[in-house]
Amino acid sequence: MAEYFNISLYDIVHDNATWEDEQVVAALQYTVVNESHLVMCSVAKLGNDMDTYEYPEFTSFVEPEVQKCDGSTVMTGGSLEVIDLVHRIVLDPSGGFVMLWTPREDDIVIEVQVATAGYVGVGFSPKGGMKGADIVLGWVDDANKVFLHDRYSDGYTVPKVDESQDVELLGGYQNDTHTVLRFSRPWVTCDHNDFRLSDDTVRIIWSYANQDPSNEMTMKIHDKRGTKSVFLKERPVILPSITDDIKFWDIAPSNVKRSNVFVKKLDLEHDMCLRS
Ligand code: HEM
Numbered sequence: 001m002a003e004y005f006n007i008s009l010y011d012i013v014h015d016n017a018t019w020e021d022e023q024v025v026a027a028l029q030y031t032v033v034n035e036s037h038l039v040m041c042s043v044a045k046l047g048n049d050m051d052t053y054e055y056p057e058f059t060s061f062v063e064p065e066v067q068k069c070d071g072s073t074v075m076t077g078g079s080l081e082v083i084d085l086v087h088r089i090v091l092d093p094s095g096g097f098v099m100l101w102t103p104r105e106d107d108i109v110i111e112v113q114v115a116t117a118g119y120v121g122v123g124f125s126p127k128g129g130m131k132g133a134d135i136v137l138g139w140v141d142d143a144n145k146v147f148l149h150d151r152y153s154d155g156y157t158v159p160k161v162d163e164s165q166d167v168e169l170l171g172g173y174q175n176d177t178h179t180v181l182r183f184s185r186p187w188v189t190c191d192h193n194d195f196r197l198s199d200d201t202v203r204i205i206w207s208y209a210n211q212d213p214s215n216e217m218t219m220k221i222h223d224k225r226g227t228k229s230v231f232l233k234e235r236p237v238i239l240p241s242i243t244d245d246i247k248f249w250d251i252a253p254s255n256v257k258r259s260n261v262f263v264k265k266l267d268l269e270h271d272m273c274l275r276s
Contacts, residue, residue: 030126073165077144077173080182084109085234091228093207099204103233104184108197109170110136111182118209119219120179123153124195128203128227134195135159135205136167138181139212140174148172148183149216152193158217164191202231 004035007223045075096115099122101108114120123135128154138148148169149157166189187197195202205227213219 005220024034046118072152073148073167073169075146075147075169075171078171079138079173080111080171080180083109085109089230089243090177091226092224093226096224097206097208097226099206099230101232103235107184107186109182110186111180112206113178113180114208115168115178116208116210116223117174117179118223119213120181121159121205121207123159123221124197124201125205125227126195126228128205130205130225131155131206133159134193136183136185138169138183140171140172140181141212144174146172146181148181149192150185150191156218161216162191162193164189164193166191166194179265197232199233201231201257204228204230 082100084261085115087099088098091097091099095269098113100111100113110122112120112122117140119139119162121135121137123130123133125133131144135147135151135153137151138146141147145167150162150165150202152162168184170182170184172179174180177215177233183195205225207222207225209220209222211220
């Protein structure tokens with residue numbers, strides 16, 4: 001299950017890979033058909049009014065309000081306006097490369113937060129390798145200028161700058177620990193060097209180096225890099241806000257003595273509340 005580390009339950013359930021495992025699907029179907037998944041609820045005296053319960057209305061898709069910056073690929077850095085990016089994935093197992101994104105009708109807004117003062121790359125790759133990948137590469141220099149290029153790679157060399165620049169830099173900055181870049185990119189561009197982002201899972205490649213490039217085409221090889229499959233068009237579910245009718249239960253197994261339980265303090269990122 002290490003592959004699911006740092007991924008929300010929602011993302012796991014919506015991951016195609018989960019449903020490709022016949023045993024997992026069979027087990028889920030069995031519990032639903034036999035209603036054994038409801039046992040927990042009846043034991044806890046929840047769900048008595050399930051037939052009549054109406055789920056409150058919620059928004060299934062939110063569009064962030066973003067301030068566009070006239071499509072230039074160089075701008076002066078500064079702190080970024082806080083927007084509601086609806087998905088988040090940690091790409092580097094050490095936690096150094098976090099990608100956030102929001103799918104919109106015609107394009108996608110992506111933000112990368114990377115533990116480096118050097119360059120940062122994120123790309124879409126047909127097979128998960130560097131060769132043939134459509135890459136967005138950027139950095140913030142010491143004068144606080146933000147650079148971002150739409151590129152492609154034809155081998156293990158510095159990715160070439162596309163003639164057609166189809167990414168729009170929305171902002172970026174660098175602080176003592178991180179470089180943050182935010183941009184948008186249409187799902188489909190007219191550039192043959194760009195990857196067509198479809199409704200399917202996309203192989204994202206990522207990399208970063210601890211040094212900025214000395215110019216557009218002179219940079220050293222990445223210090224860290226990797227690949228991860230991500231479903232970019234995932235629609236987010238925004239849960240209803242917590243109101244007075246939310247109840248909380250502590251669930252504890254009856255046959256386990258408290259002294260036997262080892263509780264480790266975790267930095268949990270997700271929680272779940274149940275309505276009755
Ligand atoms: C100066 C620019 C770059 C150079 C010279 C370079 C060079 C290389 C080399 C020699 C390898 C094979 C050795 C290894 O596995 O580390 C490699 C692999 C890789 N690179 Fe790069 N790279 C550059 C930029 C990038 C960028 C910007 C990305 C991502 C956005 C990237 C993603 C990858 C990935 C995912 C791999 C492993 C998969 C594969 O072997 O194709 N690289 N790179």
